[in-house]
Amino acid sequence: MAGPFDAPPQPDGLTTTAEFVAALGSLRQWSGRTFRQLTAAAKANGDVLPASTIAGALGRVTLPREEFVAAFVRACGLDEAESARWVAARKRLAAEMPLSSVAPGDPGGRVHPPGGPARRGPQWPALVGVGAGVLLVLLAVVSILPSLYEPRAGVETPEPSPSRAAATVLSDRVPSDGWYHMVPAHVAEGDLCIGEGRERSGRTDRLLAVQRPCAGLVPDTYLRAVGDRTQIEWHHPVEGVGCLTVDEALKAPGALIAPEDCTGAPHQQFLLKPAGSGFVVHPLHSGLCVGTLYGESDMRAGAEIAQKSCTGRRDQVFLFRSAPTPTWTPR
Numbered sequence: 625m626a627g628p629f630d631a632p633p634q635p636d637g638l639t640t641t642a643e644f645v646a647a648l649g650s651l652r653q654w655s656g657r658t659f660r661q662l663t664a665a666a667k668a669n670g671d672v673l674p675a676s677t678i679a680g681a682l683g684r685v686t687l688p689r690e691e692f693v694a695a696f697v698r699a700c701g702l703d704e705a706e707s708a709r710w711v712a713a714r715k716r717l718a719a720e721m722p723l724s725s726v727a728p729g730d731p732g733g734r735v736h737p738p739g740g741p742a743r744r745g746p747q748w749p750a751l752v753g754v755g756a757g758v759l760l761v762l763l764a765v766v767s768i769l770p771s772l773y774e775p776r777a778g779v780e781t782p783e784p785s786p787s788r789a790a791a792t793v794l795s796d797r798v799p800s801d802g803w804y805h806m807v808p809a810h811v812a813e814g815d816l817c818i819g820e821g822r823e824r825s826g827r828t829d830r831l832l833a834v835q836r837p838c839a840g841l842v843p844d845t846y847l848r849a850v851g852d853r854t855q856i857e858w859h860h861p862v863e864g865v866g867c868l869t870v871d872e873a874l875k876a877p878g879a880l881i882a883p884e885d886c887t888g889a890p891h892q893q894f895l896l897k898p899a900g901s902g903f904v905v906h907p908l909h910s911g912l913c914v915g916t917l918y919g920e921s922d923m924r925a926g927a928e929i930a931q932k933s934c935t936g937r938r939d940q941v942f943l944f945r946s947a948p949t950p951t952w953t954p955r
Contacts, residue, residue: 632702633918635713641687644717646933648696648710649682649877650918653930655700656827659876662699671695682876683910685933687718797898798854803947804845805838806856808929809902810920810938817841818942820858820883824926833868833881833929835916843883844950853893853908858883861952867892870931875910879931880917902941907931915940 633650657665659675666673673695681688681696688696693714697707806818819841821834843860856868866883873891886892890909897904905914913934916922920939934940 635710642933651700653878666695666699669698679876798896799944804944805947807943809941811923835927836925854896870907877933881929899941902943913940
């Protein structure tokens with residue numbers, strides 16, 4: 625297994641569906657296996673786990689099925705005991721969360737009231753009296769609705785435009801085109817910025833977006849507006865200009881972010897939404913959040929930046945601090 629840490633991510637202490645799904649994504653990254661490799665590993669274990677199913681489960685904000693969790697954890701290389709721990713954590717969250725937080729049709733996510741299993745069979749006799757009373761109330765409400773909503777003569781009713789208003793407010797706060805240091809909020813006091821680096825696992829040797837000291841930062845970062853979206857450009861004195869890009873346009877959490885030739889593709893454009901003194905950065909194609917691969921606790925230089933499920937944690941909030949124009953001539 626190729627993760628940079630000795631121990632895999634753990635399910636203990638997870639309190640929300642988003643945290644659980646994000647932890648599964650971190651487990652995949654720890655395993656060092658692609659979706660196809662996970663599918664092959666699952667098959668070797670006697671499980672059926674298509675790559676499309678993995679991508680869908682890691683890209684949703686609902687709890688995956690128990691069967692998926694068990695097979696996925698095994699495919700990541702963990703044993704039955706660890707698989708059981710993840711399933712137990714999933715059951716705990718399912719019992720604590722509203723039904724809307726559980727994948728549709730998942731019997732393991734149904735919550736029954738205390739004191740015994742849910743009642744089964746017809747219950748119409750108990751509802752007849754209630755139904756009759758409700759019907760009378762509905763008839764009364766329907767009779768007065770027309771008078772409530774009938775337009776008054778001479779009064780104009782403007783059509784609301786919440787999306788336009790929201791866009792105006794957002795545009796007033798989004799950084800203008802220019803040079804910036806992109807600073808993760810959870811390491812702002814540690815003087816770390818987003819710059820180039822490589823996978824700590826050594827799995828590849830390509831350039832990636834990572835946390836690194838702001839002093840002597842390479843490359844220089846330029847924000848460029850593309851309509852209501854933002855393109856994050858890296859200007860390198862040797863390599864030239866590249867745009868921060870979500871790997872392979874993947875929509876699942878855990879995809880790393882690296883510079884590629886700028887094409888204007890959706891997975892190279894981001895929506896910046898104000899969050900306190902900073903911004904949450906959403907890849908346009910997925911709607912997820914950019915953050916530290918292993919979460920808020922990873923405050924070290926070299927921590928990879930990735931597309932993650934949105935958690936509201938500080939590693940997913942970025943400050944954009946004005947930076948001087950490079951002394952070399954950008955290409």
